[in-house]
Amino acid sequence: xxxxxxxxxxxxxxxxxxxxxxxxxxxxxxxxxxxxxxxxxxxxxxxxxxxxxxxxxxxxxxxxxxxxxxxxxxxxxxxxxxxxxxxxxxxxxxxxxxxxxxxxxxxxxxxxxxxxxxxxxxxxxxxxxxxxxxxxxxxxxxxxxxxxxxxxxxxxxxxxxxxxxxxxxxxxxxxxxxxxxxxxxxxxxxxxxxxxxxxxxxxxxxxxxxxxxxxxxxxxxxxxxxxxxxxxxxxxxxxxxxxxxxxxxxxxxxxxxxxxxxxxxxxxxxxxxxxxxxxxxxxxxxxxxxxxxxxxxxxxxxxxxxxxxxxxxxxxxxxxxxxxxxxxxxxxxxxxxxxxxxxxxx
Amino acid sequence: xxxxxxxxxxxxxxxxxxxxxxxxxxxxxxxxxxxxxxxxxxxxxxxxxxxxxxxxxxxxxxxxxxxxxxxxxxxxxxxxxxxxxxxxxxxxxxxxxxxxxxxxxxxxxxxxxxxxxxxxxxxxxxxxxxxxxxxxxxxxxxxxxxxxxxxxxxxxxxxxxxxxxxxxxxxxxxxxxxxxxxxxxxxxxxxxxxxxxxxxxxxxxxxxxxxxxxxxxxxxxxxxxxxxxxxxxxxxxxxxxxxxxxxxxxxxxxxxxxxxxxxxxxxxxxxxxxxxxxxxxxxxxxxxxxxxxxxxxxxxxxxxxxxxxxxxxxxxxxxxxxxxxxxxxxxxxxxxxxxxxxxxxx
Numbered sequence: 021x022x023x024x025x026x027x028x029x030x031x032x033x034x035x036x037x038x039x040x041x042x043x044x045x046x047x048x049x050x051x052x053x054x055x056x057x058x059x060x061x062x063x064x065x066x067x068x069x070x071x072x073x074x075x076x077x078x079x080x081x082x083x084x085x086x087x088x089x090x091x092x093x094x095x096x097x098x099x100x101x102x103x104x105x106x107x108x109x110x111x112x113x114x115x116x117x118x119x120x121x122x123x124x125x126x127x128x129x130x131x132x133x134x135x136x137x138x139x140x141x142x143x144x145x146x147x148x149x150x151x152x153x154x155x156x157x158x159x160x161x162x163x164x165x166x167x168x169x170x171x172x173x174x175x176x177x178x179x180x181x182x183x184x185x186x187x188x189x190x191x192x193x194x195x196x197x198x199x200x201x202x203x204x205x206x207x208x209x210x211x212x213x214x215x216x217x218x219x220x221x222x223x224x225x226x227x228x229x230x231x232x233x234x235x236x237x238x239x240x241x242x243x244x245x246x247x248x249x250x251x252x253x254x255x256x257x258x259x260x261x262x263x264x265x266x267x268x269x270x271x272x273x274x275x276x277x278x279x280x281x282x283x284x285x286x287x288x289x290x291x292x293x294x295x296x297x298x299x300x301x302x303x304x305x306x307x308x309x310x311x312x313x314x315x316x317x318x319x320x321x322x323x324x325x326x327x328x329x330x331x332x333x334x335x336x337x338x339x340x341x342x343x344x345x346x347x348x349x350x351x352x353x354x355x356x357x358x359x360x361x362x363x364x365x366x
Numbered sequence: 367x368x369x370x371x372x373x374x375x376x377x378x379x380x381x382x383x384x385x386x387x388x389x390x391x392x393x394x395x396x397x398x399x400x401x402x403x404x405x406x407x408x409x410x411x412x413x414x415x416x417x418x419x420x421x422x423x424x425x426x427x428x429x430x431x432x433x434x435x436x437x438x439x440x441x442x443x444x445x446x447x448x449x450x451x452x453x454x455x456x457x458x459x460x461x462x463x464x465x466x467x468x469x470x471x472x473x474x475x476x477x478x479x480x481x482x483x484x485x486x487x488x489x490x491x492x493x494x495x496x497x498x499x500x501x502x503x504x505x506x507x508x509x510x511x512x513x514x515x516x517x518x519x520x521x522x523x524x525x526x527x528x529x530x531x532x533x534x535x536x537x538x539x540x541x542x543x544x545x546x547x548x549x550x551x552x553x554x555x556x557x558x559x560x561x562x563x564x565x566x567x568x569x570x571x572x573x574x575x576x577x578x579x580x581x582x583x584x585x586x587x588x589x590x591x592x593x594x595x596x597x598x599x600x601x602x603x604x605x606x607x608x609x610x611x612x613x614x615x616x617x618x619x620x621x622x623x624x625x626x627x628x629x630x631x632x633x634x635x636x637x638x639x640x641x642x643x644x645x646x647x648x649x650x651x652x653x654x655x656x657x658x659x660x661x662x663x664x665x666x667x668x669x670x671x672x673x674x675x676x677x678x679x680x681x682x683x684x685x686x687x688x689x690x691x692x693x694x695x696x697x698x699x700x701x702x703x704x705x706x707x708x709x710x711x712x
Contacts, residue, residue: 038703040598041598041599042597043603044703047607065533067459067533068458068594069426069427069428069461069523070427073423074420074421074423074424074524075420079420080416081465081520082415082467085469085504085505085518087505087507089507109414112415113417119427121429122429123429123431123520124431157431157518158431159433161435161710165513166513167507167511167512170516172431172503172518174520178420186413187411188411248414249414251388252388253388254388257388261412356390357384357389357390362387363386363506364505364507
């Protein structure tokens, strides 16, 4: 056997260009950090792809790139986001996530200890969700040509027979339900940004939502029009996208939207509108009137949906406006931002 | 309808942070560049994931990140590599590639015209291969935090019933066949590196190999032990990896390895060993003796395998050495590199 398992100095070492060059050093890195952290026979088989039995029926595929800054923040890090976020994009089709892939682009000089910490978090998130990372890739670029590490995950899942959720499926009269409080993730990341660090007890809500989704599908699958996780751009972007794709409007009630007082305070301090702030463990669902009560009850019975709220309804509106009744009793249009309120939030 | 399809100024515009922020600007960019270039109903549906009917039997999944520098080089660009390379990783399992995903991480200030050119190449490569890009993601990072654009593609494919290629399947006596000349891609990219640009007619061999693989599987599927595309680290790394994983040695014959004279000359000029230089449209296969002739004949009958050659055999060797008889009649060990001969070659 070649000397394939030589130990890296993880405590003090740094990633260098040889770790991305396809040679022995890359083998060491992958073995010592990724195979150990992700811990499954697919990766250990050492092929450039991994095989699995095809499920029956329809499948979904998704991908997301993660560039969050800083890499570590209260409640998670780039690795947990990369696992949970891609699981959530699968789950938003009502699907059961099955397998993930992970592509790492690493800046030369990145501490091996940080890479291990990220990989360990990904392994833990993947095991907790029951969705293994079965294949991956590692590239290294010169110092100054990336920012620590970027991770792109892709995932595949199985769609329950008969379910077909679509972005264009919302109809006037449908109920709009959110699974919990908004803005936690964005505020948690901003609280650790170098230029405006502030003290807060707020942690990211990063979580894998496929268990919640399974409960919702069981309770009212045939009534669920669609689900979306309101990440970048917050619930304002998500509702505007759905409105545009379904050609409906939405009327929502600000009072009904769960918002933690400390998140509200931080948003005020930072000059942010909570409706535009990213979430990583919440979903919005649009449900036909006949199923709204059952779906809401199923959500509240799940640990990730205890604070679920009916926040409004779809209405006929060919302008596709999202209108909100404010806490003060007035009304306003909720627009989505054209620009970047919070770059690199995920 | 919201103003979802406003034109970008592609000729003169640049990517800015708003294009990655989840709002309206991102919608414009995705619509004007990616949906148009990749041109399929999955993307136009505008969901965060795309659905497809599951095939029968076994599937494979793979991912690769692409960080090649420069982004454009003779014979291709980062986009064609990202499509063909991921198709090839699927094909190396003997599988039929079905669907791709693409995750873009873009540096602020990147010219929209270059992004369009890359996306157009990806669309063309995807259509030529018959493998649609059905889902994607776009992130933008600040100027100086990436290097133009990085692309991570993932793919899924269907494994023909009864086929099970594995990296640990090589046995002493097996034939080692390469599909064509080595080193073209690495030399083509190096010829455009800012610090050592030189004139050459050499183009990257970037190509999708699944058609060649299908012909090989049809001709001798039950005799094929494994296939690998010798990308980063070249055929030296690939043979050493297989040797290590299968616990065999290899004896190869330098004279038999196809190498274009101009690639040989460029390697000498650059101080590179052609065996270590990356390929993007070649494969190495290890075939049981009974099937070697049939597989070689099938390869030569395919446009991407006309120069296929039997270059050696697997041998019993618990040291897993790759030994080469040189053109001068001597012998030497072909080691894989520990370090980076050619960073960012793919």
